[in-house]
Amino acid sequence: MKIIMLGAPGAGKGTQAKKIAAKYDIPHISTGDIFRANIKNGTDLGKKAKTYMDQGLLVPDELVVDLVVDRVAQDDCAGGYVLDGFPRTIPQAEALDKALAALGQKVDYAIDVEVPDENIISRMGGRRACVGCGATYHMEYAAPKAEGICDTCGKELILRDDDKPETVGKRLDVYHEQTQPLIDYYASAGILKEVDGTADINDVFQTITEILGA
């Protein structure tokens, strides 16, 4: 089962992708997480990506496409995977389709988690990320057991720089301009599934499992 998560930044792609990965025992591949790990480790890729991420812009296609194409060709992806945050542009989607076709594969589902812009602003303002393991929480909707501390690894929870209000507006503009066209792209391919992302986290997941047929 090869799944793509679509939706605005903060729509809940990562939250749902983690739950899908756990239930169906497939890898969760988040390009945002891959870039953040590279930034933390001080790699060249991380340094390049950071300059774009800090401004709320997309990292150029050439820095992300090969990375994902290599990742989905690895053995642990043979039984499927859930891609979170990729593709984000039409050229990325076309490159993925081309690479999969060369392997005799295709994407099975593109799940669009729909949340209006006005809800996104409060989602992002309340999101907290762990500086240690990258786990995400929401101060109101998915709170950690102890305030400011990660349930999983005990490290500090912070507001990501790119979740600050001044950057969120830019990220939403970029989403509408460069990523939203993917909805038509996958609708034309006949694999688009739209879910109401304003529902409770578990209700959204229930809808997704009904779509995935289990």
Ligand code: ADP
């Ligand atoms: P994305 O991966 O699309 O950027 P996340 O999954 O990180 O978004 O979710 C953004 C924030 O909203 C997080 O703080 C998360 O805990 C919270 N969140 C996710 N889904 C829901 C939901 N259905 N209702 C309320 N809050 C949610």
Ligand code: AMP
């Ligand atoms: P995310 O964690 O998915 O919200 O991603 C955080 C940031 O990483 C984005 O705002 C982009 O700057 C960058 N990024 C992640 N995935 C991609 C992608 N597929 N293409 C371009 N930039 C990306």
